[in-house]
Amino acid sequence: MAERKVCPSCAKGGLVPVGDIISEFGGYVFVEEGERCTACGEEFPYEGETQKTIDAARRLGVWPEPLKLYRKLSRSGRTLVLRIPTDLERQMELKDENEVAITKIGRKIVIEKEETKHGH
Ligand SMILES: [Zn+2]
Numbered sequence: 516m517a518e519r520k521v522c523p524s525c526a527k528g529g530l531v532p533v534g535d536i537i538s539e540f541g542g543y544v545f546v547e548e549g550e551r552c553t554a555c556g557e558e559f560p561y562e563g564e565t566q567k568t569i570d571a572a573r574r575l576g577v578w579p580e581p582l583k584l585y586r587k588l589s590r591s592g593r594t595l596v597l598r599i600p601t602d603l604e605r606q607m608e609l610k611d612e613n614e615v616a617i618t619k620i621g622r623k624i625v626i627e628k629e630e631t632k633h634g635h
Contacts, residue, residue: 520550528554536560538568541577 520530530550536558538545545568549560560568572578584603588595599609607628614629 522552522554522557523559524552524557525555528552530559533558536564540572540579541575543572543575543577545571 522528522530530552532548533551534546534548536547536549536551538547547560547564547568549558549564551558569578584600586598586600588597590596603609609628616627616629618625618627
């Protein structure tokens with residue numbers, strides 16, 4: 516009996532093989548094979564597939580070099596404050612009323628802009 520893979524993202528859905536994971540860089544569309552969650556729709560390209568996309572995008576000169584910025588944290592009252600660099604603010608179209616989701620992944624902190632307002 517085949518073991519059903521559970522989505523590592525939502526832990527609810529199962530993963531099904533797909534051949535149409537689309538990513539787009541610089542106006543080029545890349546298609547990868549992988550698995551997609553039946554519940555949350557999260558896509559998990561097979562190992563090697565992503566590297567193929569990166570290699571192809573590099574050859575085309577459209578692979579964005581990963582942006583790594585360094586900032587010091589500061590303190591405002593009892594709260595630690597991280598200032599978002601202006602470049603990033605513009606790129607992500609961040610506004611001061613935006614909600615962000617903060618996720619801890621190992622030793623990394625991922626900040627995601629929430630597209631829709633939650634709650635009431
Ligand atoms: Zn899922």
